[in-house]
Each structure stands twice: as structure tokens, then as C-alpha cells.
Amino acid sequence: MRARPVLWALVGGLVTIGLLVALGSLPTSSRKSIDHAVVRMRMPLGIKVAAFLHRDWMYRQIVADVTRGVSSDLDRVEVLFDWTVSRVRTDIPAGWVVEDDHPLHVIIRGYGINWQVADVLATLCTYAGYPATMAKALASPDQGFVVALVYLEGDWRLYDPYHRNRFIMDDGLPLGLRQLAQEPAVVERAAHQPVISGLPYRAYFREVRPVDAGPFLRPHQHMWWPRVWHELAQMG
Numbered sequence: 001m002r003a004r005p006v007l008w009a010l011v012g013g014l015v016t017i018g019l020l021v022a023l024g025s026l027p028t029s030s031r032k033s034i035d036h037a038v039v040r041m042r043m044p045l046g047i048k049v050a051a052f053l054h055r056d057w058m059y060r061q062i063v064a065d066v067t068r069g070v071s072s073d074l075d076r077v078e079v080l081f082d083w084t085v086s087r088v089r090t091d092i093p094a095g096w097v098v099e100d101d102h103p104l105h106v107i108i109r110g111y112g113i114n115w116q117v118a119d120v121l122a123t124l125c126t127y128a129g130y131p132a133t134m135a136k137a138l139a140s141p142d143q144g145f146v147v148a149l150v151y152l153e154g155d156w157r158l159y160d161p162y163h164r165n166r167f168i169m170d171d172g173l174p175l176g177l178r179q180l181a182q183e184p185a186v187v188e189r190a191a192h193q194p195v196i197s198g199l200p201y202r203a204y205f206r207e208v209r210p211v212d213a214g215p216f217l218r219p220h221q222h223m224w225w226p227r228v229w230h231e232l233a234q235m236g
Contacts, residue, residue, distance in 0.1 A: 032101035055104045056224050062107070063127045074173065076128055077150055077157075084121045084161050088112050103222070114162035115146035119218070121161045122148045126219035133217045137204040143197060144204055146211075149177070158208065163201070165190040177208060 026045040031038055066083045067076045089111040092098065098113055099105070103123045106112040112120065115134060122132035131151040137160070138144035149156040155176030158167055167175035167190055175186055184205055193201045212218050220226040 030101075032099060034099055035097055036100075052227075053224060055102055055222060058104050059123060059127045059222060063124055066124075067128060073130065073152060077125055077130055077152060077174075078166075080124045080128060081121060081159055081161060081166060084117065084124065085164050088117050088120055088161075090114070090117060090162055117162045118146045118148040118160075121159060122150070122217075123219040123222060125150045126217065127223070131217060132219060133210055133212055135208050135210045138207045138209060139199050139203045143199070145196065147208065149208075149210060150174075155179075156210070160190070163190075163192050163194060165192050180205060180208065 027042060028045045028048050030041050030043060030048060032041070033039070063080070066079055070076050070079055087110065088106060090113075092111050092113070096111070099109070100116065103116070103120045106116045106120050118134045122134055125132035125148075133149050134146050135149050135158075136144045137147050145162065148159045148161060150159060151157070153173055153176075155178055157174035157176055158180065159174065160166075167187065169175055169179065169186065169189075180186065185202065187202050187205045190201070195201070196204065216226065216230050220230065
């Protein structure tokens with residue numbers, strides 16, 4: 001009689017394993033861009049989920065390592081900025097393939113174009129507990145580049161990791177969007193003032209337009225629980 005519960009437990013375990021294997025084998029796909037051409041790759045669902053969880057763990061580990069021993073909110077964001085600009089090169093050699101998939105892969109490759117560097121910083125800051133996103137710094141509707149916005153001290157604070165610029169004001173805080181709207185000339189305080197497509201750096205801050213808004217920001221897509229909750233909300 002005692003053997004029967006053990007047998008049923010064994011059968012139940014085998015059935016569960018079989019269902020998990022079958023579910024993990026379901027076909028799915030992933031996309032990335034190679035030199036601005038979108039490429040779709042087929043892969044089993046289990047591999048895709050495992051890769052997602054691995055990236056989520058890696059972002060958390062990077063943030064924990066980089067900010068270890070740093071206590072204040074501003075200092076934590078500052079060290080993440082310093083780490084990003086030191087780890088992700090922007091002087092991409094001519095002829096190198098530009099891939100676009102995940103911020104972690106940008107970190108691993110060690111180089112990226114302007115919006116990829118901003119995406120890395122925004123992702124790491126969000127994992128550190130500071131909501132962040134990307135924004136377009138525009139000289140005109142069709143001419144601009146991408147910066148990062150980090151929410152600190154009641155305002156969205158501006159960082160430009162691609163041009164290695166931070167904007168620290170007299171009060172010791174980074175430049176906020178409200179202050180930028182009132183004093184656009186403050187961007188001239190930044191250390192680097194490149195001429196971009198024939199226009200001075202300051203011309204690109206006539207408008208700073210966030211790429212997303214609301215509680216679910218782009219970096220939240222990389223976090224397993226906010227991503228699951230968002231997908232369920234979309235379904236419901």
C-alpha cells in the first residue's frame with residue numbers, strides 16, 4: 001500500500017517534467033538589428049526565458065558591484081555614469097558591425113552608438129532603484145541624438161553618456177528638465193561641446209523629448225516581474 005503513493009508521486013513528477021520540456025520546446029523568435037537591418041532568429045521558448053533571466057541577473061549583479069559602498073542617491077547614479085562611459089566605447093572603428101539587441105550585449109561588446117550608451121545607463125539606473133529612460137535631444141524634428149534621463153530629487157535629470165557629459169549645477173544636482181526649459185544656455189557648462197552635423201552642441205537642447213512615459217519605462221522590459229505584470233495587464 002505504501003508503494004502506491006510513491007508510484008503516483010513518481011508519475012506526477014514525470015508528467016510535470018514532460019510538460020515543462022514540451023513547453024520549453026515551443027518555437028518562438030527573437031529580433032535584433034545588424035547595421036540597421038532587422039534579423040529574426042528562431043529559438044525554443046525555454047532558451048529565450050533562460051536568456052531573459054540571465055540578463056536580469058547580470059544587470060542586478062553589475063549594479064551591486066559598481067555601487068557597493070556608495071550610499072547617497074546622487075553618488076550611486078554618478079558612479080553608474082562613470083562606469084558606463086568607461087566600459088562602453090563610442091569611437092567605433094570604420095567597418096565594424098553595429099548590432100542592436102540588449103543593453104547587456106552592448107556592455108559585453110564594449111562599444112555602442114549614441115542611443116545604446118544612453119540605454120545602458122538608463123537600464124542600470126533603473127535597476128539601482130532610480131527610474132530612468134532615454135530622450136531625444138532635438139535641434140529640429142529630424143535632427144538630434146539620444147540622452148538619458150534619471151529621476152532624482154523630484155525632477156528628470158539629464159545625462160549625455162555618449163558625449164561623456166554630465167550637467168552639474170550650482171546646487172550640486174544634475175540639470176533637471178524644468179531648469180533646462182528656463183535656462184537652456186546651461187548646457188554650455190558641459191565639459192564637451194562637439195559640433196554635430198554643423199550645429200553647436202547647445203542647439204540640440206531646444207527640446208528634450210522622452211521616448212516613453214508612464215510607470216512602465218523601457219528599462220522595465222528587462223526586469224522579469226515588471227515585464228510579466230505589464231504583459232498580463234496588456235492581455236487583460
